Amino acid sequence: xxxxxxxxxxxxxxxxxxxxxxxxxxxxxxxxxxxxxxxxxxxxxxxxxxxxxxxxxxxxxxxxxxxxxxxxxxxxxxxxxxxxxxxxxxxxxxxxxxxxxxxxxxxxxxxxxxxxxxxxxxxxxxxxxxxxxxxxxxxxxxxxxxxxxxxxxxxxxxxxxxxxxxxxxxxxxxxxxxxxxxxxxxxxxxxxxxxxxxxxxxxxxxxxxxxxxxxxxxxxxxxxxxxxxxxxxxxxxxxxxxxxxxxxxxxxxxxxxxxxxxxxxxxxxxxxxxxxxxxxxxxxxxxxxxxxxxxxxxxxxxxxxxxxxxxxxxxxxxxxxxxxxxxxxxxxxxxxxxxxxxxxxxxxxxxxxxxxxxxxxxxxxxxxxxxxxxxxxx
Amino acid sequence: xxxxxxxxxxxxxxxxxxxxxxxxxxxxxxxxxxxxxxxxxxxxxxxxxxxxxxxxxxxxxxxxxxxxxxxxxxxxxxxxxxxxxxxxxxxxxxxxxxxxxxxxxxxxxxxxxxxxxxxxxxxxxxxxxxxxx
Numbered sequence: 001x002x003x004x005x006x007x008x009x010x011x012x013x014x015x016x017x018x019x020x021x022x023x024x025x026x027x028x029x030x031x032x033x034x035x036x037x038x039x040x041x042x043x044x045x046x047x048x049x050x051x052x053x054x055x056x057x058x059x060x061x062x063x064x065x066x067x068x069x070x071x072x073x074x075x076x077x078x079x080x081x082x083x084x085x086x087x088x089x090x091x092x093x094x095x096x097x098x099x100x101x102x103x104x105x106x107x108x109x110x111x112x113x114x115x116x117x118x119x120x121x122x123x124x125x126x127x128x129x130x131x132x133x134x135x136x137x138x139x140x141x142x143x144x145x146x147x148x149x150x151x152x153x154x155x156x157x158x159x160x161x162x163x164x165x166x167x168x169x170x171x172x173x174x175x176x177x178x179x180x181x182x183x184x185x186x187x188x189x190x191x192x193x194x195x196x197x198x199x200x201x202x203x204x205x206x207x208x209x210x211x212x213x214x215x216x217x218x219x220x221x222x223x224x225x226x227x228x229x230x231x232x233x234x235x236x237x238x239x240x241x242x243x244x245x246x247x248x249x250x251x252x253x254x255x256x257x258x259x260x261x262x263x264x265x266x267x268x269x270x271x272x273x274x275x276x277x278x279x280x281x282x283x284x285x286x287x288x289x290x291x292x293x294x295x296x297x298x299x300x301x302x303x304x305x306x307x308x309x310x311x312x313x314x315x316x317x318x319x320x321x322x323x324x325x326x327x328x329x330x331x332x333x334x335x336x337x338x339x340x341x342x343x344x345x346x347x348x349x350x351x352x353x354x355x356x357x358x359x360x361x362x363x364x365x366x367x368x369x370x371x372x373x374x375x376x377x378x
Numbered sequence: 379x380x381x382x383x384x385x386x387x388x389x390x391x392x393x394x395x396x397x398x399x400x401x402x403x404x405x406x407x408x409x410x411x412x413x414x415x416x417x418x419x420x421x422x423x424x425x426x427x428x429x430x431x432x433x434x435x436x437x438x439x440x441x442x443x444x445x446x447x448x449x450x451x452x453x454x455x456x457x458x459x460x461x462x463x464x465x466x467x468x469x470x471x472x473x474x475x476x477x478x479x480x481x482x483x484x485x486x487x488x489x490x491x492x493x494x495x496x497x498x499x500x501x502x503x504x505x506x507x508x509x510x511x
Binding site for chain 1: 384385386387392418443444445446447448449451452453455456459461462464466474475476477478489490500503505
């Protein structure tokens with residue numbers, strides 16, 4: 001990395017979220033509540049905010065959502081835009097907030113996400129896949145199931161391996177009072193769950209949730225000036241876009257998550273072995289498994305051994321998704337994973353790992369079309 | 379002006395593909411500049427970005443890359459077909475496509491199995507299915 005490496009120069013100063021579940025509220029209302037809580041957590045006045053960055057709601061698509069939110073919180077920020085990357089967007093926005101702060105374009109960025117597919121429409125998740133609807137190809141889950149099948153073909157991946165991921169996330173979610181689904185899952189229960197699109201089971205799939213989350217990013221210097229109580233430094237970030245539709249990709253079992261993680265680790269000056277706790281995007285269990293492989297936590301096809309015997313549960317070698325992840329805490333795309341990494345570094349998680357120095361987060365969207373990585377720590 | 383044929387939005391670009399299928403031929407696009415072959419239809423070659431291409435008949439041989447089995451239907455049209463498969467196949471010429479594997483029970487579909495193009499009439503649309511070779 002050149003001397004322009006932004007490692008540690010910006011921080012996450014505050015985090016906030018709404019309840020998760022069936023809320024029946026507008027996306028703007030949810031985003032305002034999360035933003036208010038994030039600003040309160042940072043201990044800063046809303047008038048310090050000069051950037052408002054948003055991910056467009058997935059199910060309730062909206063035009064110029066950043067501007068709607070800015071109006072609702074009474075701000076006229078310098079920088080404001082929405083990112084269109086599905087579930088990677090909430091993290092990409094953090095990365096680009098850091099770059100804008102480093103470039104002097106803004107000083108304090110509020111990043112917010114909200115959606116209401118549980119009380120509103122979830123049609124986006126079961127939509128026809130273009131002209132391929134002529135073959136009965138429908139739903140988001142189906143394209144992930146195509147990847148899952150190929151992973152099983154190439155590496156002999158078993159349902160037990162994917163089930164271990166679901167069991168771990170559900171165990172951590174059960175301990176999280178804010179989680180939408182607090183019922184633990186056994187491997188037997190996982191194996192008995194019905195197919196969504198065989199070989200993918202219902203319990204491989206994330207929740208559908210209403211909710212909002214927000215966080216505040218600023219320079220470490222500004223955080224000191226403003227007296228932020230518990231700033232968490234941003235050590236590294238990266239992005240990688242696989243872009244192509246699943247069936248057109250040369251390989252179904254690896255993605256540009258690999259490039260994204262390599263960039264983040266290089267910026268942070270860290271390796272996978274330095275990570276104490278990881279929040280791995282788990283829209284489906286296969287996503288988490290492949291991310292662990294692409295990130296270098298284990299070799300391709302060796303995820304089975306890595307996730308077995310409680311190694312990814314609290315007390316294991318690399319606890320993942322300690323608030324429950326998308327499978328248990330909330331199905332919202334991604335920002336809650338970053339919030340949990342912040343809690344781990346502050347020592348306030350409901351499944352707290354001992355002596356956390358480095359926490360990693362992955363976000364991804366589409367059908368592994370987009371990817372972003374974040375490394376936080378002291 | 380686009381017209382619908384079954385669920386397909388027929389355009390100037392994709393009409394030759396669906397018309398060929400109606401005649402029992404599976405076609406793909408081949409770039410005249412760089413020889414790249416692709417599906418689904420697009421206006422420019424995704425390798426060299428030129429718009430100088432032609433439709434070409436596929437030989438019909440392909441390989442099963444992946445497949446899934448639906449036990450519930452997302453659409454009325456497929457309600458009486460469950461459990462049905464949707465598969466990814468790779469044509470010998472290179473392009474990959476979404477299809478249905480026919481002529482074999484779902485539980486006997488094999489990874490990387492050799493399959494062969496079979497046109498199948500569904501309402502007013504002919505689709506490209508594949509059966510064991």
